[in-house]
Amino acid sequence: MRKSQKEIAESSRGISRRVLMLGVIQASVISVLGLRLRSMQLEHAEEFRLLSDGNSIKIRLLPPARGLILDRNGTIIAGNEQNYRVTLTRADAGDVSTVIARLRKIIPMSDRQVSDLMAEIRRRSAVTPIMVADRLTWQEFSSVALNAPTLPGVTPESGLSRSYPRAGDFSHVLGYVGPVSDYDLSKIDNPDPVLRLPEFQLGKVGMEARLEAPLRGKAGNRRVEVNSAGREMRELSRVEGQQGATVQTTLDARLQNFATQRLGSESAAAVVIDVTNGDIVAISSSPVFDPNKFVRGISGPDYRELMNHDHRPLADKTVQGAYPPGSTFKMVTLLAGLEAGVINAGTRFYCPGYLQLAGRRFHCWSRGGHGSVDAIGSLEHSCDVYYYELAQRVGIDRIAAMARKLGIGVRHDLPMSAITEGIAPDRAWKRARYNQEWQVGDSVNASIGQGYVLASPLQLAVMTARVATGREVIPRLVRSIDGVPEPVPEFADLGLNPLNLRTARGGMDAVMNAERGTARRSRTVAPEWLMAGKTGTSQVRNITAAERARGVIRNEQLPWNRRDHALFVCYAPFDAPRYAVSCVVEHGGGGSAVAAPIARDILLFALAGGLPPITAYPDGEREKVQEIWSRMNLMPQPTTKTVRARA
Structure with a gap:
C-alpha cells in the first residue's frame, strides 16, 4: 500500500532526529578523545616521553606521623623526632650485593648487619622496601643522597620516629612502639598496607598498644618517576598522610x-x-x-640486664x-x-x-x-x-x-x-x-x-x-x-x-x-x-x-x-x-x-x-x-x- 504524503513526511522527521542524536553522540566521543589526546600530548608529554625511554611511575606509601600523647596539662609525654634512614627495593636494585657493597663505603655496616639485611631482602617481596639503616647523621644521609646515581633501588628518606621525652617516668603506663613483626601481622585480619613499610612502628604494650588504632593515623602516598636503573628521578605528586589522633591523658x-x-x-x-x-x-x-x-x-x-634484674623492671x-x-x-x-x-x-x-x-x-x-x-x-x-x-x-x-x-x-x-x-x-x-x-x-x-x-x-x-x-x-x-x-x-x-x-x-x-x-x-x-x-x-x-x-x-x-x-x-x-x-x-x-x-x-x-x-x-x-x-x-x-x- 502506498504511503500518504503525510506519513512519508513524519517518517522523514523521525529519521532526521535519530541521525541528529547519533551525530551528537559521535561528536561528544570525538571531543572527549580529543581532549584526552591533547592532555597526553601537551600536559603529560614529558612524563610519557620518559616512560617510553624506560622510566616508570611508581606509587610509594608515606607513613603517617604517630599521634601525640599528652599529660593533663598538655605536656608531651610521647612524641616524634626526626629520623634519617635509607631503604632498598630489590626489584629496582638489580645486583643487590653490588649496591650494598657501594653503600658500605658510605654508611658503616658490620658483616652481621649485612647478613641480616640480605636474609630480610630474600624473605620479603621484591617490591617491598627494606630498611637498610636508620637514625643516620645528617652527613651520612646527605652522602647517600649525593651518591644516589650509583645506588639503584636505594632511597634516602626523612621520617619520624617515636620518642619518649620523659624517659622512664611513663615507661609502664605508656609502654613503647617497635617494628612490625610477622607475629604482629598474624594477629591482624586484613592488615593495613602501611604496616608492611620498613621499620613502621606499632604499639607493643601499654597505652601505645591499646590505643594503636587512633594513634596510628592514615598513610599518604607519593608518585615518583623511576628510571630503568631503579633510581628515583623526581617526585611527581605527593599526598601527605593523616597524623594519628592526639590523646590527652589524665596523668600529671x-x-x-x-x-x-x-x-x-x-x-x-x-x-x-x-x-x-x-x-x-x-x-x-x-x-x-x-x-x-x-x-x-x-x-x-641491655635486654638481659632488664630480664635478669630481681626487681623486675619490665613488669608493671x-x-x-x-x-x-x-x-x-x-x-x-x-x-x-x-x-x-x-x-x-x-x-x-x-x-x-x-x-x-x-x-x-x-x-x-x-x-x-x-x-x-x-x-x-x-x-x-x-x-x-x-x-x-x-x-x-x-x-x-x-x-x-x-x-x-x-x-x-x-x-x-x-x-x-x-x-x-x-x-x-x-x-x-x-x-x-x-x-x-x-x-x-x-x-x-x-x-x-x-x-x-x-x-x-x-x-x-x-x-x-x-x-x-x-x-x-x-x-x-x-x-x-x-x-x-x-x-x-x-x-x-x-x-x-x-x-x-x-x-x-x-x-x-x-x-x-x-x-x-x-x-x-x-x-x-x-x-x-x-x-x-x-x-x-x-x-x-x-x-x-x-x-x-x-x-x-x-x-x-x-x-x-x-x-x-x-x-x-x-x-x-x-x-x-x-x-x-x-x-x-x-x-x-x-x-x-x-x-x-x-x-x-x-x-x-x-x-x-x-x-x-x-x-x-x-x-x-x-x-x-x-x-x-x-x-x-x-x-x-x-x-x-x-x-x-x-x-
Missing part, C-alpha cells in the same frame, strides 16, 4: 615524675586517683626502664602485680560486718595476742595482744584478732561481696596491658579452683588480707577512693582524643550505710592521728590536708611455731626476697576527699615504716601541686623529708604551651 607529668623518684630503686608501685572524677593522676611502677631503647632496637646486654606492678593486701583489707571485712549487722561501731572483741581455732593458733601481729578493742580501735591498732573473730561471724561470702563492691576482685578497664583481676575468694571460687570446700581457717586468713586474697595497687587505690566517697569511683586514664572529651560518668552510690562508712573512715583517721595509731609518724599537720589511711604488711613466708618460740626473725635479717611486703593506702583531705593513694613496696618490711612515708609524700605533692610547705610535716619528719628532696631532680613547672589536636 610533674606528679608522675615525683612519684617515680620517691619510689626510687625500690621494687614498688604507687597509684593516685582523683576521687571526684576517677582521673588517675599518677601511676608509677619501679624500677623504671627507658622505652626509647626499645624504639631504637634494644641491645642484647601497678596493674599486673597481685599482692596479698594485708591489713589494708581490714576496711573490707569491717564494712562487711557492719553492713550485715553482725557488729556495730561499739562492738568489742578481746585480743590476747592470738585466736585458738581447731587446734591451731592464729597470731596477732602484737604478741602481747591489744586487750578489748572496738571497731575504730581495731583499725587504729590494726588488731588481727578482732578480724579473726569478725570473719567467723560474717562469713567469707559477705566479705567477698564487699571486696568486689569496693573494687577488689574486679578487672578495671583501662588502656594498659595485662591488668589483673585480683582475687576476692569465696566458697564457689575455691570449689571451682581447687575442688575443695571452704574452711573456717580460710576465712580467718582472708579477713586480714592474707590467704587467697590478692589485689593490685590500682585496686587498692580504687577501694580507698570508694571508702572515702561512698560512691562507685571508676578509674580512667584518657581525658580526650583529638580534643573531644571522654565522658565522665556519674558515680553511683554504693548503697552503704553512711554511719558504717563513718566508722571505717574514723578508724582510718585514728590510724594517722590518734596517739597510738600505727601510721602516726607519717601523718600531716596542715589542717587543710589532714589524712586518713591504713597500714598493711603481708607475709610472703610461713612462720613456724619453733621460730615464734625463739623469736620471729626481723625482716632486715632476712634475704630481700623473703621479707614482708609493705603496703599503705590513704586519702585526703579527710573532711573533703580529693585524692586517694595506694603504695606497695615489695619485700619492704613494715607498711608503717616504709610504704606510709612514700604515700604521704606523694599525696601531699598532689594536694599542693608541687613540693608542699615543710610545715605540713610533723617536726620530727622535716629534716628527713628535706634530705629526700635534696636528692631529687624534679621536673620543672612546664611553660604554658598548647598542643593542638590534628585538624
